[in-house]
Amino acid sequence: MMDEARGGVNTDRLVCLKVVDVAGGAQRSEKARQAILAAALEITAELGYERASIEAFARRAGSSKQTIYRWWSSKAAVLQEALENEIRSSTGLRDTGDPVADVRAQMTGVIGFFTDPRLGAVFRGLLAAAQSDPDVAESALRSLFGPRRRAVLELLDRAAHAGRLSGTADRDLVVDLLYGPLYYRLLVTRDPLTAEYVDQVVDAVLGPLAVGQR
Amino acid sequence: MMDEARGGVNTDRLVCLKVVDVAGGAQRSEKARQAILAAALEITAELGYERASIEAFARRAGSSKQTIYRWWSSKAAVLQEALENEIRSSTGLRDTGDPVADVRAQMTGVIGFFTDPRLGAVFRGLLAAAQSDPDVAESALRSLFGPRRRAVLELLDRAAHAGRLSGTADRDLVVDLLYGPLYYRLLVTRDPLTAEYVDQVVDAVLGPLAVGQR
């Protein structure tokens, strides 16, 4: 019984839940997809997240509301995909052997993304929506935050093993100490996010942990 | 012509715009105010910030929608006032002469507020609304965050002058390093906010700055 439920695969039960590609049909329109994502970014940047509506996305994209609902579950899902398309350039994390400089560069890229006139407001709106919608929170955490946080953690791991960073510090805590203040300024105090501020944070957090660097 | 329109003051036009207290009238109903604030907190805790509506507040409070709009400008304004009534207990900041312990105690109170089943979701919703509405952001910053941040800054100042804390550190940065990770966990990663986590953050940030304490 337990075997059937958790372990062994009962092939009789493996019915095809979704009958896919039984016969041909029209393909998803890439043109409509791009138009919708672009319109969503434009409108949200213009009106702010709350006042932006799916109906407005459809109007500007020259598409139908139903086409949006067919492929995305919510306004947040549309904007998350739109952000993912645009975010890649800003979040590169290189490993040059100088972990402090690498992290500093990545954080500077992050605040560039935060303060981008088109993307910043969209990103803050998405984080705001995540406060009321657990699905949005889970999805954003998995697609947007998770991979980047893991990359930073791995960089800190490699630096510690290479002896360039103190190995005793809790690396999850270090990441919180580095990025927490950035989000705090973005979402709460709204003080300006500058490269100088990144320098201050990096120096205060990583300075005491650096090994073998002047 | 232009003078009359823009420059010179034509006293004949200076009519009293708002005739106040010319004669008596009914007073604002404290009972209605309390009922509305309580209903707003209840409903928002039940449904979440976005799904809570002013119409629902009025229904549960047994009041009229118009009564809400007469005294508050928005759902956010109602909830901010409701939060201010309830927040005072959690945010005490004492000055016992041990700044590290005082800050640690205050931060523990803050996460108690964050994780309160009734107030936490309301607070996160208010922060979310502030991302799309500059008025909400300004008001929350002035009434909720400003005074408490100033209190912590002054405590750090006194501690530095008393020689219990290093006087060289930028105290604004220290506050960001202390509270940023808390908001980061609350709003972004959603990892649990525990007293142990507060200890970790306080030790990492204030430990290197403490003077004359074991």
Added chain:
DNA sequence: ATCATTCGATACGGTCCGTCTCGTCCATGA
């Protein structure tokens, strides 16, 4: 050629918005 699937367009009931207008109640000042 058939047929499933997409597309744009549009209609639908529903919720909530923010404003407005009633009639009632009540504190004040004449």
Added chain:
DNA sequence: TCATGGACGAGACGGACCGTATCGAATGAT
């Protein structure tokens, strides 16, 4: 004592969006 005027509960109003359903036309694999 009594008229005045503001706050109150109730509810109507047009409007914006929501999320769903339905339509005919276009598309593409079988």
